[in-house]
Amino acid sequence: ADKNLIVSFGEMLIDFVPTVSGVSLAEAPGFLKAPGGAPANVAIAVARLGGKSAFVGKLGDDEFGHMLASILKENGVIVDGINFDEGARTALAFVTLRADGDREFMFYRNPSADMLLKPEELNLELIRSAKVFHYGSISLIVEPCRSAHLKAMEVAKDAGALLSYDPNLRLPLWPSAENAREQIMSIWEKAEVIKVSDVELEFLTGSTKIDDESAMSLWHPNLKLLLVTLGENGCNYYTKHFHGSVDAFHVNTIDTTGAGDSFIGALLCKIVDDQSIIEDEPRLREVLKFANACGAITTTKKGAIPALPTVDEALKLIKG
Numbered sequence: 001a002d003k004n005l006i007v008s009f010g011e012m013l014i015d016f017v018p019t020v021s022g023v024s025l026a027e028a029p030g031f032l033k034a035p036g037g038a039p040a041n042v043a044i045a046v047a048r049l050g051g052k053s054a055f056v057g058k059l060g061d062d063e064f065g066h067m068l069a070s071i072l073k074e075n076g077v078i079v080d081g082i083n084f085d086e087g088a089r090t091a092l093a094f095v096t097l098r099a100d101g102d103r104e105f106m107f108y109r110n111p112s113a114d115m116l117l118k119p120e121e122l123n124l125e126l127i128r129s130a131k132v133f134h135y136g137s138i139s140l141i142v143e144p145c146r147s148a149h150l151k152a153m154e155v156a157k158d159a160g161a162l163l164s165y166d167p168n169l170r171l172p173l174w175p176s177a178e179n180a181r182e183q184i185m186s187i188w189e190k191a192e193v194i195k196v197s198d199v200e201l202e203f204l205t206g207s208t209k210i211d212d213e214s215a216m217s218l219w220h221p222n223l224k225l226l227l228v229t230l231g232e233n234g235c236n237y238y239t240k241h242f243h244g245s246v247d248a249f250h251v252n253t254i255d256t257t258g259a260g261d262s263f264i265g266a267l268l269c270k271i272v273d274d275q276s277i278i279e280d281e282p283r284l285r286e287v288l289k290f291a292n293a294c295g296a297i298t299t300t301k302k303g304a305i306p307a308l309p310t311v312d313e314a315l316k317l318i319k320g
C-alpha cells in the first residue's frame, strides 16, 4: 500500500557556520554551508526514517535555492511543492559562537524568497494528499506568506490532514518577540499536535515554571497532543485524558542543532499511520521513546541534516 504523506510547510535556508569557533563573524576566516530551516529538517527527518515526505515552500531562483532543492530531493523528499522566486533570494543566516560565549546572528532576509510565497502559488493537489500537515516558521507571520500559510492549513485540514505545529520561536530572535503570542495565535489555535521547547513554554506562558499547570495553560479545544521537549531531560506529554513524561537517552552530545526537528519528525512518522496512538498512553510512550532516541542521536553529530537518524540507528540506541 502507498505510504501516508507528511507535508512540511515553511522556510528553508542556509546557515553559514564559521570554520573556526570562538571568533566574531567579522573575524571568521571562512564559512561552511549548513542547510537548515526547521520544517525542511523535519521533512528530511521523516524521509530518513522511511516515511513519505514532501516539503512546501519558496526558495530563491539562485544557486542556493537550487542547492537546497537538490538536497531535499537527494534525501528522498518530494519537491513538487517548491516554488522559486525570480526576484528575491534564498534566506541566509550567519551564526557564530563568539569567544565571550554569546551567539552572534546575521540574516539575509529583506525579504527573502521564503517570505514571498503567495496563496495562488500553492500546490493544492499535493497539500490535499497530506495525512499530516506540519508547519512552524518565522517567515509565516509576514505577508504574503502568512496568507499562503493560512490557506495551506485550511486546505490540508479540509482534506482530512492532522495539523502539527512547532512554533520555532528562536528566542530572542523572533522579529517582535513582545507580541509573538498574538502573531502566532491564529495558527496556534488550529493545531492538533503542538511541540514546544521548555524555553518556548516559559516565553509563551510568561512564567518561569516548567510544570503541568503552565503547560496546560496553553491548551486549546482543537489540541489533541501537546509536547514539551526538555533537552537532556526528555519530554512531557499532555492529552485530553492523560499526561506524563518520558526520559531522554544518555549520549555524547556535541551539537543540539536539529534535535527538536528530529524528535517531531519521528513522532509524526508514527502517528501518520495510526492516529489512535494519541489516545493510547502505553503506545504513545513507546513512540515518544523512539522520538527521544532520534532527538538524542541528532545531538551526537555536528549540524542538523547530517545528524538525522535512520530507524536502525534509533532502534540500536533503544536496545542499548
Ligand code: ADP
Residues within 6 Å of the ligand: 196, 197, 198, 228, 229, 230, 231, 232, 233, 234, 235, 248, 249, 250, 251, 253, 256, 257, 258, 259, 260, 261, 263, 291, 292, 293, 294, 295, 296, 299
Ligand atoms: P529543541 O531542539 O526544539 O530545543 P530539545 O533540545 O528539547 O528541542 O530536543 C528535543 C529532544 O531531543 C528532547 O526531547 C530529547 O529527547 C532529545 N535531546 C535533546 N538534547 C539532548 C541531550 N543533550 N541528550 C539526550 N537527548 C537530547
